[in-house]
Amino acid sequence: MTFVDWISAPVNWVFTIIGLVVIFSGFRVVTSRNIVHAALYLVGALGGTAGLFLMLSAEFVAWVLVLVYIGAVIVLFLFGIMITRAPTGLDESLNSDHTALPALLASGFFLMMSWASIDAFGTQVIDSTGEPVPTEIIGESLFGRFVIPFEVVSFVLLAALIGGITLARRDLSPAEEEERSAV
């Protein structure tokens, strides 16, 4: 398959656009000098990913991603940023000064993995019909074969919930404790 063949399929135009958005957002997430911008760029990267999922007929997961990540997790992140009183403006000290080795490692990883991917699956074509996988199938699978992992994961979430509350709630000082018990 030549590049011309590839680019002449309209679905690949969509991919190229979304891909560029994702790459750019991802890049800005780790390089932005503004902490709030970094979090907002993550929204871009995740939104692009959701678009990719739609292309891959994983409709349900795409909306889960939008709801859970963009709806909840990013908000949580913004709260975290506010509470820790991180400087919300431009901050030059957001990255450490030693960037050469991390860049080397990251690009090494990228080259390695993409080479391996192309080497292994170079010409495999996804002949997606565009029809989304019915949510019914996911539901039956989740509460059928994967019901135990599902319960385990729900337990993990519960534990995380309780753990988060325990960690984040402030221990009262003895004086405050007394004050509260008096009331």
Next chain:
Amino acid sequence: MLLSQFLVLAAALFAFGIYGLLVRRNIVLILLSVELMLNAVNINLIAFESIWVSPEAIGQIFAIFVITVAAAEVGIGLAIVLMIFRNRKSANVDDLNLMRW
């Protein structure tokens, strides 16, 4: 659509995540980088699922699990960040040297 185009994109996102993990100073930003990496994994799962279609949509199920665990991880991670910030008045990893000998 080629399978490898999705995989290369995921690899790129993953590499960004690694870079961010290693150079960011603020713990919240490190958590953001981790989210990026988890997301790259999700792309791989969905892409493989769409080429080897399984009747039970196993790839998508696992992507959902990854999302769930990631949400839990963010919750706990931010709670820990909050604790650290309260105790040390900083959310900067350079200031966390308790693990030193």
Next chain:
Amino acid sequence: MLTRLAIIAQEGEHNEILAGDGGWWADTAGIMLILPFVAFLLILAFGKKLKHKGGEIAVAALAINLVWATVLLLMNASGGVLDQTTFEIGRIGSGLVFELGWVVDGLSILMFFLVNFVGLIVFVYALGYMKGDVRVDWFFAAFSLFAGAMLVLVGAPNLIQLIIGWEGVGLASYLLIGFYWEDIANVKAGNKAFLTNKVADVGLILGAILVGVSIGSWDFGAIDFAAFEGAPELAAVASVGGLLFFFGAMGKSAQFPFHIWLPDAMAGPTPVSALMHAATMVTAGIYLMARMFPLFEYMASNVRIVMIVIGTATLFGVGLLAIVADDIKKVLAYSTVSQLGYMMTAIAAGGYTAGMFHLFTHASFKALLFLCAGSVIHSVHSNNMSDMGGLRKFMPTTFWTWVVGALALSGIGLSGFWSKDEILATMGERGLDIVLWISITGAFVTAFYMARATFLTFFGTYKGDGKPHESSRILTVPLVILAVPAVFAGFLNIPGLSLPRLGNYTEWLAVRLVPMGDPHAEAINFGLAAIGLGAAILGVVIGWLIYYPDAETQLERDSFEIPVLFPLLRKKYYIDDLALGIVAIIKGPLARFVDWTNTYILDLIVNGVAGLVKGVGVFVYDTIDQRGVDGVFNGLSAAVDGAGSVVRKWQSGRVQQYAAAFVAGALILVVLFVFVLI
């Protein structure tokens, strides 16, 4: 649920013993394995509120257990019981099955009885001994935990459950050695015991993996059959596997050079020493060897040479150490190690019955000796024999029961004589002359140090503080009860004799899936018995000569009188009178000569023998034990320490450096997988 063994035993011609399946009692024998754990939990929950801090729960659990053990023992004696009940827990693929359950056969029934009987007595004793001590409820909880783990171990139908019990008793041992954890030395002793055992446990676990994978089962019955029928897949790994099992047994049963933990383990309360570090837990290694006996008998016979060498070194070398110890519990600890060496050597020589018989008698009299020592320590408030002396008068019950135990251990007449004689007979049968003579010398040493301990503790003058008194009844009654088997247990297996309708110990123990093929004599070998007895008596006599006339007050206390002989001795055969009255001229030289003879020649002989023995003991203790063996372990720890001080510099504390190292490692792995491995 599976009741397999009885079916196999009835179908096959492997074992000619017609064994029953034990019926209801065997099917419910698992209750013995569970009750102590129930007691453990109950004591933890309610122990503090009870009068005896939970001791009554522990005693009740073992008392119920003893009913089962006794019934099974009698059923086994009157017709043989072979049964196995297992529950599948999980499996790997279609082959290896994890099962838990209990096996009921001659070997396990004897161990059930032993653990529950000695355990019950020691628990009752502990009710009195621990009264008013700190954390009594925790003591009984941990002690119950031990009893449960030990029963899980001896009732194990497969290697996996055996390892579970094995680690369980190790844990309980660690907890109870460090029971008085306010003193750092006790905690260190606990650590030493745990770590020494852990090193050896690696052998057991590797052996279990090896054997399990090669024959596709961890079941002892399957292993026994494979060994008996010469299965080639087991034969291929038999030597290595046997060596690994022996390595594991060396740790738990304190064989040289792993014996170092046992004397230190005496830091625990005395009931713990009696039950765990003398009667039952340390015999787990011997039990393992007996359980795996077909493997050694039919296949891994080359491993037995190693076992014999190490067992002999243990029984003689460590026994000598007891001569120089001052702590009465350490004397007994070294003695325990030495006796374990006898058992190991016996089993290695093919004496399945002889080794297990000595285990059986040893459990009763060594527990008795420890409990006596506990009674003495309770009264004197010191472990050192140099603080004791003359206690015979103050503590008559303790004294007499001690004498029973000491005689039994020394192999003079009582139970120890019969079992030790059987070991010697087995060695003679197998033509192990050198080992036989070393063992006889060891019997001499045993008698000598027991005589020394007896005379130093109970004779002479009291050297400690305060006024010692006989212990209360709750301490002395268990002593008297234990003295009974210490006297009579030996008669269960006199060659050529057997109880009416119940048979004898050999027959009880032979109720296994496959014949053990060990030699047992049809009649007493009077020659060997006489030599063994003579060596023991010689040891006692030399001990008597050295330690008995030690105190100045000996004559006052020595109120009994034998006509002619005693006055003669007191008058030094009238030699002084003779010199004074009749031959005045040669009085001086003659008297001096007689005196010199008396002082130097006779004493020289006596002291020479004692000094030689003691010198060897000191040498073994100082050079081999303290420098050699401990040196190796100290060197190891120093190496770890040094490596640590180098490596810790890598720990910069910068999380992202760690992350970078992690990522680099992952990258290297990816490269390896992509380019090299695939």
